[in-house]
Amino acid sequence: MKIEIANGRLIDPANRVDRVASLYIADGKVAAIGAAPSGWRADRVVDARGLVVAPGLIDLSARLREPGLEYKATLESEMAAAVAGGVTSLACPPDTDPALDEPGLVEMLKHRARSLNLAHVYPIGALTVQLQGTALTEMGQLSAAGCVAFSQADVALLDTDLLWRAMQYASTFGYRLWLRPIDPHIGRTGVAHDGEVATRLGLPGIPTSAETIALSTILTLVRESGVRVHLCRLSAAESVAMVRAAKKEGLPITCDVAVHHLHLSDVDIGWFDSNTRMVPPLRTTRDRAALRAGVADGTIDLVCSDHAPVDDDGKQVPFGEAEPGVTGLELLLPLTIKWANEDGIELSSALAKITSEPAKVIGVAAGDLAVGQAADVCIFDPSAWWKVERGALSSQGKNTPFLGLEVQGRVRYTLVGGKIVHEIDA
Amino acid sequence: MTATPDLPDAEATLVALAERMRGAVAFDAAFVGIYSGGAWLAERLPDLVPGNHAVGFIDVSFYRDDYSRTGLKGGSRRTELPFNVDGATIVLIDDVLYTGRSVRAAINELFDFGRPDCIELAVLVDRGGRELPIEPTYCGARLTVARDLSIVLSRDEGRLALAVERHEA
Amino acid sequence: MIRNPQLNANGELTHLLTLEGLPADVIRSILDTADPFVSIAEREVKKVPLLRGKAVFNLFFENSTRTRTTFEIAAKRLSADVINLNIGASSTSKGETLLDTVDNLVAMDADIFVVRHSQSGAPHLIAHHLNAHGRSHVHVVNAGDGRHAHPTQGLLDLYTIRHYKKAFHELTVAIVGDVLHSRVARSLIHGLTTLGTPEVRVIGPKTLMPAKVEAMGVRVFHDMREGLRGCDVVVMLRLQSERMKGALLPSPGEFFKNYGLTQEKLALAKADAIVMHPGPMNRGVEIDSPVADGERSVILPQVTFGIAVRMAVMSIIAGN
Numbered sequence: 014m015k016i017e018i019a020n021g022r023l024i025d026p027a028n029r030v031d032r033v034a035s036l037y038i039a040d041g042k043v044a045a046i047g048a049a050p051s052g053w054r055a056d057r058v059v060d061a062r063g064l065v066v067a068p069g070l071i072d073l074s075a076r077l078r079e080p081g082l083e084y085k086a087t088l089e090s091e092m093a094a095a096v097a098g099g100v101t102s103l104a105c106p107p108d109t110d111p112a113l114d115e116p117g118l119v120e121m122l123k124h125r126a127r128s129l130n131l132a133h134v135y136p137i138g139a140l141t142v143q144l145q146g147t148a149l150t151e152m153g154q155l156s157a158a159g160c161v162a163f164s165q166a167d168v169a170l171l172d173t174d175l176l177w178r179a180m181q182y183a184s185t186f187g188y189r190l191w192l193r194p195i196d197p198h199i200g201r202t203g204v205a206h207d208g209e210v211a212t213r214l215g216l217p218g219i220p221t222s223a224e225t226i227a228l229s230t231i232l233t234l235v236r237e238s239g240v241r242v243h244l245c246r247l248s249a250a251e252s253v254a255m256v257r258a259a260k261k262e263g264l265p266i267t268c269d270v271a272v273h274h275l276h277l278s279d280v281d282i283g284w285f286d287s288n289t290r291m292v293p294p295l296r297t298t299r300d301r302a303a304l305r306a307g308v309a310d311g312t313i314d315l316v317c318s319d320h321a322p323v324d325d326d327g328k329q330v331p332f333g334e335a336e337p338g339v340t341g342l343e344l345l346l347p348l349t350i351k352w353a354n355e356d357g358i359e360l361s362s363a364l365a366k367i368t369s370e371p372a373k374v375i376g377v378a379a380g381d382l383a384v385g386q387a388a389d390v391c392i393f394d395p396s397a398w399w400k401v402e403r404g405a406l407s408s409q410g411k412n413t414p415f416l417g418l419e420v421q422g423r424v425r426y427t428l429v430g431g432k433i434v435h436e437i438d439a
Numbered sequence: 440m441t442a443t444p445d446l447p448d449a450e451a452t453l454v455a456l457a458e459r460m461r462g463a464v465a466f467d468a469a470f471v472g473i474y475s476g477g478a479w480l481a482e483r484l485p486d487l488v489p490g491n492h493a494v495g496f497i498d499v500s501f502y503r504d505d506y507s508r509t510g511l512k513g514g515s516r517r518t519e520l521p522f523n524v525d526g527a528t529i530v531l532i533d534d535v536l537y538t539g540r541s542v543r544a545a546i547n548e549l550f551d552f553g554r555p556d557c558i559e560l561a562v563l564v565d566r567g568g569r570e571l572p573i574e575p576t577y578c579g580a581r582l583t584v585a586r587d588l589s590i591v592l593s594r595d596e597g598r599l600a601l602a603v604e605r606h607e608a
Numbered sequence: 609m610i611r612n613p614q615l616n617a618n619g620e621l622t623h624l625l626t627l628e629g630l631p632a633d634v635i636r637s638i639l640d641t642a643d644p645f646v647s648i649a650e651r652e653v654k655k656v657p658l659l660r661g662k663a664v665f666n667l668f669f670e671n672s673t674r675t676r677t678t679f680e681i682a683a684k685r686l687s688a689d690v691i692n693l694n695i696g697a698s699s700t701s702k703g704e705t706l707l708d709t710v711d712n713l714v715a716m717d718a719d720i721f722v723v724r725h726s727q728s729g730a731p732h733l734i735a736h737h738l739n740a741h742g743r744s745h746v747h748v749v750n751a752g753d754g755r756h757a758h759p760t761q762g763l764l765d766l767y768t769i770r771h772y773k774k775a776f777h778e779l780t781v782a783i784v785g786d787v788l789h790s791r792v793a794r795s796l797i798h799g800l801t802t803l804g805t806p807e808v809r810v811i812g813p814k815t816l817m818p819a820k821v822e823a824m825g826v827r828v829f830h831d832m833r834e835g836l837r838g839c840d841v842v843v844m845l846r847l848q849s850e851r852m853k854g855a856l857l858p859s860p861g862e863f864f865k866n867y868g869l870t871q872e873k874l875a876l877a878k879a880d881a882i883v884m885h886p887g888p889m890n891r892g893v894e895i896d897s898p899v900a901d902g903e904r905s906v907i908l909p910q911v912t913f914g915i916a917v918r919m920a921v922m923s924i925i926a927g928n
Binding site (some may be wrong): 207208209211213214215216217218220284285320327329330331332333334 | 628
């Protein structure tokens, strides 16, 4: 099908494009930019005046809850949420039930996702069997099945020796390790950042050291082994500083932050709002400022949603019993725009954090709109406001602290492989 | 606008009330004033009515019948009854007798302290408008007052005065 | 949950969840209302009919015979009907959520829920749920939630201090012990600072001090002798047995040596200082018997005042 996306503001950060130009799509790929190819007759013309035409968003962490956790969400609902949010590729963490530690499970997931014909799914394999931290998984087989990286999801890795061996093994074969820095002991009974707010609210605290100690361990091992590691979900100012120094030293690391942490702090817990319970926890406003500065100066390479749909039963309980997680696929774009607008970041630079940069970390040739690339496109109205309400969200998870608030940035069309998979009227 | 009734002088009315009580109340009747106007009167009356009269004060906030509608209004005070209520002769004293509900509440409260032999009622002003079958034994003055007006007793440096206030019925 | 969930649209108290954020005049009016209730114990009929026909449900998810009993006595003295529900840990094993339990009881015409729960924020969750579902005639009293708050204890502590010391704005008050885990301490700190107490001190080892506790408006002391100097009021906190071993504290003996209240340490406070304790006391751990039973101890009057304060709280909120 030949589709012409006419007269939108084409922003392609990887190729340094930011101008009004039409995009021509044929055979599922970008056929031309600016001027129509010879003999062009469009089957459909999308009027993109006033809209931004960007590469489809790439979300480095979005939980689809299959296999095993279908009461929280299903592939159908979450893939619909992804394309509603302009996300055309996503990587899903291995903390399903059972964990993604067998090739059969990975193949089934990929097959299911492909049959829906919506966004591309890149499974992240479990680093250890059942994420239990005692035995390494068969990373070779899992890679062959389609895993793009290996992680422990939100489970702390107890055994530093195992981590060391995992890193050496991964480096032998060029497998990617995506690791969350979590100390297994400090703050293990905590539910909120160990500071003023947790003290006032009487909530057990998770000190910053729970992150920085683990980060220090990982960085030391990276230094020793030369293994490339991607650090997931930084939450503290000290962590940003450590990564900045490590990068300056030349260590092969990249890192990300969850988009909610750019906007919220522990103060937003208010009167025990369970929708603010997340891992890592929301920390202080000072930490938030450091995270924002880190994304702006490139210390933090990219932003993801860390999408985790939780059903009402998991949230309508006292804060300390609530299941951590926020629904985020549909808020990744507006919250990234919000950060860009507030801190005076150019839209192109901001979009790089959710398109080309995640593509690099996953290691796929995606996240850009050069001629010949797969036509994964996100067309959005950067100035349209919409209200975050239960009814407005396609995800089965309605668990976001932004419920009832208005955000700016509305996806109008999403294309995957040259096909329109999501569209809404103005 | 309703005409403001002519109010009698409170001090003179108190003297008139004491006149009616002299010789009629029991020698050792206890005088129990309902806060706050009745309490002021109960403090003054033993000087005006001869006899051996113990003085007590009663707060009816917890016995009112309008709690469900209006809640607990602030300013509750301690009920102090420095005599044995069992077998006592009590003269309950209030400033303005209107619907009779405060007196009903006071009687209920007294019975939670013991079983009096006899309770009489002395009021400074009876303004009519009864909603319960309660009548004063001794009364200082009688008035007719429109429903949207209140009669209020005040005390300034020991001197009592009656005034009219407008309020929603 | 941005508006103070304890106050209704008219600014009147409709739930008591925490002393934090309660205006000073609301706190004072509760203390003033408690006054006449203290004398009800001296009557032949120790009751007033204020809450007759109302049902008070004691919803205790965490066991406490003591607190539950004082609430029960308070409710009965107001002529309310009292139903005790000791749910303990079994509710979750039966699968019924906290809010489902609440909804079922509301359907049984509950007027007041007195809630004790091991999780901070549970009473707030219940109050928010009731407000959101148009059940504003049902009121919640927090009888202690996790480490967060124990507002009726805070109020009775304030009442006790006011009874013996009159004015808050000249006092130095010390709170000693396991502040980290103490909802009693947090509530008292809020109450004291709201009523204008110029110096509130917390005394304890670093392992039992919450992070950034100074932000609550207190001065932190790790040396008990230093901290007690010149105090008008000394409040000893209970040390739970599970804290006494392990990583937080080596032993009760060690704790008593450094942070137990003895006559000798008490002598550093003002000559007329009063000693308080929320109870039950661990004699020989937080406090020794000569002090607990001594003339400066007001621990038993605290219990009497506690019933009156709880009567005042229930009377005020049930009427709003």
